[in-house]
Amino acid sequence: MDKLHLDKHISQQFDSELEDLKSQVLEMGGMVEQQIIDAVESLESADSKLAEKVMRIEDEIDLREVALDEACMTVLACRQPAASDLRMVLTVTKMTRDLERMGDEAQKIAKMAISLTQDGAAPGGYEEVRHMGTQVQNMVHSVLDAFARFDVEKALNVAKADKQVDREYKSAMREIVTYMMEDPRSIGRVMNILWALRSLERIGDHTRNLAEHIIFLVKGLDVRHVTVSEIERKIQKSQ
Structure with missing residues (x-):
């Protein structure tokens, strides 16, 4: 299993700064993970208070993104990192952007959950939300x-799992259309389920x-914009 071992520097402060960036990303990630869990639960259980909590936490996540960007800029300006250290800083900036989104x-x-508590439950789609929610979580x-373990194999497995989420989303869409055709009066409520599923697919x-x-x-x-199979081949070639 491949691991990343960041170089040890003469400046222990530099080592501490890099480790702090990693810790802050994991803290932000933990908040986002819980936010997703609570958002899905608020929709399933029609819990508007929990949905409101999810929306409040978003402000804290935005602040963390800004703080991490500033910390990365400081490291770049003061330390001029190279090699794996530079990749670490660049990765943190990219990860915080995705986590914020x-x-x-x-x-x-959460907004869809609040709408459903006000307008009444949709006639279906909750099982699909629960299933996709679990996969994404x-x-x-x-x-x-x-990320905590610098584990490439586990990261690759996550990329593979996204394909299954995409398939589940397409299947769920077919079910959602069926609900709307059977009861046109429920279209507004069913659309809330549809948008929730779309958000889960985007989180994936x-x-x-x-x-x-x-x-x-x-x-x-750089494995952006390539298939999972191509990612796997690139990793194998780099061994």
Whole structure:
């Protein structure tokens, strides 16, 4: 299993700064992970208070993104990192951007939950939300663990899992259309479920981005915009 071992520097402060960046990303990731869990639960259980909590936390996630960007700029300006250290800083900036967008999508799910508590439950789609929600939550948890361990194999598995989420989304869309055709009066409520599923699919996409950032960090490989099979081949060639 490939691991990244950041160089030890004469300046212990530099080592501490890099480790702090990693810790802050993991803290932000943990907040986003919980936000996604709560957003899905708020929709399933029609819990408007929990949905409101999800929306409030989004402000804290935005602040963390800004703080991490500033910390990365300071490291770049003062330390002029190279090689794996530079990749670490660049990866942090990319990961925080994706994490913030994942938080935005969780907030959208919470808004759909509030709409459903006000307008009444949709006639279906909740099982699909629950199933996709579980898949996405597992992806997020795994990708954060992959970052904590600098684990390329685990990151690759997360990228593979995104394909299954995409398939589940397409299948769920067919079910949603069926509900709307059977009861046109429920279209407004069913659309809330549809947008929640769309947000979950987007969270899966952003989680795959996180996995790709980790592969770049550890292996120095740019694997954006290529298939999972091509990513796997690139990793094998780099062994």
